[in-house]
Every structure is written in structure tokens, then in C-alpha cells.
Amino acid sequence: MDEIAIRDPQPGDADELEALITAHFSEGSTYGVDLGPDDPTYHVLVAVEAEGDGDADAEPDDDDLILGVMALREFEDSTAVADEMYFFDDPDLIPAAERYGHLEMGYVRDGATGRGIGSRLLERLHEIGVDAGVDLFLADSWYHGGDDSPEKLFDRHGYETIHREPIDRPASECPKCETECTCEAALAVRRVEGDKP
Numbered sequence: 452m453d454e455i456a457i458r459d460p461q462p463g464d465a466d467e468l469e470a471l472i473t474a475h476f477s478e479g480s481t482y483g484v485d486l487g488p489d490d491p492t493y494h495v496l497v498a499v500e501a502e503g504d505g506d507a508d509a510e511p512d513d514d515d516l517i518l519g520v521m522a523l524r525e526f527e528d529s530t531a532v533a534d535e536m537y538f539f540d541d542p543d544l545i546p547a548a549e550r551y552g553h554l555e556m557g558y559v560r561d562g563a564t565g566r567g568i569g570s571r572l573l574e575r576l577h578e579i580g581v582d583a584g585v586d587l588f589l590a591d592s593w594y595h596g597g598d599d600s601p602e603k604l605f606d607r608h609g610y611e612t613i614h615r616e617p618i619d620r621p622a623s624e625c626p627k628c629e630t631e632c633t634c635e636a637a638l639a640v641r642r643v644e645g646d647k648p
Contacts, residue, residue: 455518455568456501457575460486464497467517472558484556492525494579495556498568519559521572523580523588526551536591538636544614546640548587552580557590557601564599573608586643593618594635596628605639614638 460468468484487493499515526532532551533542545551554576559568580588594602594615602612618634625632 454501455566455571456499456515457496457571458499460488460495460497460520462486462488464517468497468520468556471517471520471560472556474561487522487524492583493522494524494576495520495522496572496575498559498572500563517560518563518566519557519568519572521557521569521576522555523576523585524553524555525580525583525585526553532589536638538591538593538616539614539638544638545589546587546613546642548642550584550586552576552583552585552588554588554590557592557604559599569599569601569604570607573604577608581643587640588643589638589640591636591638594637595625596633602637602639605641608641610639610641612637612639 465484465486468486472484485493486495497517498519499517501515524535526535527550529542529545529547529551532545532553533540535553535555537555554573557569557572577588588610590601590605590610592601592605594600594612605612614637616636618632618636620632620634625634628634
């Protein structure tokens, strides 16, 4: 039986992760992947299709198919968060917090969406962040017209979109929208209440 396992990245994963992420962009775009092996404030998780005995937490093999990736970087300062964000660079857009958890690199392989992979990655990163003292999770994200828009994932997990800006481009240049590009750059946040996000 095929199962989904969540694991830390392995050094050999970088090329496959770069290809997975780049497949979501317009033709000619690329994305460099940082696995952050020596940074205790950076947490990358990979979802893989693991052949096994039904135990989704079993140790996956090196050749398991990577289905998704997501990362969390911890910060103590809104200016540092703004410097790392892809779409926005204004720290005034970011609500005050003691410790920030910036979500990035959230992608699921085409054909693997709808299996709860994004939710499992996000829930595990929430646990890691709360254990590290994160009190505000945030993502600057690309909301698009596709069925796999991150807006749906963040809505399901209690995020509030606090800022949006249209991405102005023709649909012919958009890898997700078909007739009219409805893409937006969006800033979504979720505050940790008590012991849980």
C-alpha cells in the first residue's frame, strides 16, 4: 500500500525539489532550493510517496518519490521577516509578535494535490514552530486561479489574509490561470493562541 511520509530533506533531494518547485512557475523561471542543514532556525520538510507496510511514519527509502515540500524560518524581528519575503518588503505590513514563523517553499507535485499533503506539511511545521516559541505564523504567497491555490490551504488552517496586491500579467504568461489572470500576492497570518496555533 502506498503511503505518504513526512521527513527531513536529504542532501540528494535538492535537484528534485528545485524541479518540483520550478514546474509551478512560468516557463524560463527557476528556483534555488536551500535545505538549511546547518541552520537551527530553518526547518524544511519533504512529503514522499513511501512504499511500505501501511506505516506512514516508517523510514522512507532514498528513492521515494517526492510529492511536496514546505519550510519554516524563525525570526525575532519583523524587518528580518520582510527582508526574506518574496512579494512584500514592508515590515509595517507585519503584525507585532515575539517570534515569527515565516512559511516558504510550499509546493505539491502536479497530480498529487487533493491528498492532504499541504495540510500535513503545514501541521507538522506548526508543531515545530510552536515548540520553538513562534507566536505568529505568516506567509507571503501567490494566490492564483488554480485548484491548488495556497489561499484554500491557509483558509482551512485558520489563516487571515491581511494584505493583497494584484499580479498584473496576461493569462498567456500565467502558469495557473486560463482565460484571465486573477493572481494576487497575498500576506496571510495566523496567531498562536495559548499552546496551539
